Amino acid sequence: MVARTRFDAEPCPVARSIDAIGDWWSLLIVRDAFDGSRRFGEFQRSLGIAKNILTSRLRTLEETGVLKSVPASDGSRYQEYVLTEKGSALFPVIVALRQWGETHCFAPDESHSRLLDRRNGHPLSPLEIRSSDGRPIGPDETVVEKLDPANGTD
Template sequence: MVTRTRFDDSDCPVARSVDAIGDWWSLLIVRDAFDGSRRFGEFQRSLGVAKNILTARLRTLVAGGVLESVPASDGSAYREYVLTPKGEALFPVIVALRQWGEENFFAPGEPHSQLVDRRQGHRLRALEVRSADGRRLNPDDTTVHKTPVHKTPTQRSEP
């Protein structure tokens, strides 16, 4: 079995995020939760994922605080999975992935599902990254300020 590299103590926010939800099944589970899926069977039918994989991913998402397991809303003995505030904060990430996929993986005019504003019935505008003063930013307009690495007495540099 391959050992999974963990990034939960990385100084990079992207690495920590991928550590929590980077698995493709996990992202699709979150997508389905935004679409209203709540029960194990709903996720399983929608995704066609093996039950053992779904169980493991749901457990990880609950442990990471993305989903919460709650008693079924109909009073039955079943459990339901609902997005926590941390999970709901993934909405822009899911929208960005959706829009990136629409732009890069569908031919012009090719039919696909669409995310629309429930109140107005219109498709959403494309997400944009903006500066604090409102300017649209591209990758060349940004830089990452990395945290300094502090060496402990037991660490040493290679020559």
Template sequence: MVRRTRFNDSDCPVARSVDAIGDWWSLLIVRDAFDGSRRFGEFQRSLGVAKNILSTRLRVLVAGGILDVVPASDGSSYHEYVLTPKGKDLFPVIVALRQWGEGHFFEPDEPHSEMIDRQRRRPLRVLEVRSADGRRLDPDDTIVNKVNQPRTPTGTRPE
């Protein structure tokens, strides 16, 4: 079996995030949790994933503080999985992936699930990255200040 590379001590926030939730099953479990799934069987039916894989992914998400295990809301002896505050903070990530998928993997008239504002019953606006002063930013408008690399007085790296 190939050993998985770990990024939990990387100085890159993207690498650490991928380390925590980077496989597709974990992201789909989080998506389903946002959609209201709480029990093992609900996740299994929705995803069609093998029980051993689901069990492993749920355990990793709980250990990572993304999901919590709580007693079943109906008072039965079962338990349920609920998003923690850390897990709920993944909401913009799920919305961004959804919107990216809508824009790149569906024809304009092709039907697909749609996320709507519960109160207004309208589709969401497309997410945008904004500067601290409110300007819309694109990739060319940003730089990453990497750790342990020399900086010039303007914050750029020497060539």
């Protein structure tokens, strides 16, 4: 088996985030957790993923603090997987991927799911990145600053 490249020591937040999440299966598990899946069998049925792969991804998501296992809410002997605070903080990432996919991955007449506001049943507004003064900002208006941990700057 080929060893997985690790990015947990990289100075780039994107690389470390990818290292923590792992792969597409992990993001789909997190998506399903937001949609209410809690048990191994629920994730497996929803994703059609092999049990050994699901076991591995759930373990990694627990080790990175995205999910935690808790006793089943119905009092049975089963364990359930719930999002931690760290896992819940992935909500904007999942929404961004969903909105990007709705825009770029479907034909105009092709059916797909929609994420709705539970209170009013309306679709969510598109996510926007805003500057510290509140104006919408795009990639051409940003720059990456590399920080030196010794003094907090380059």
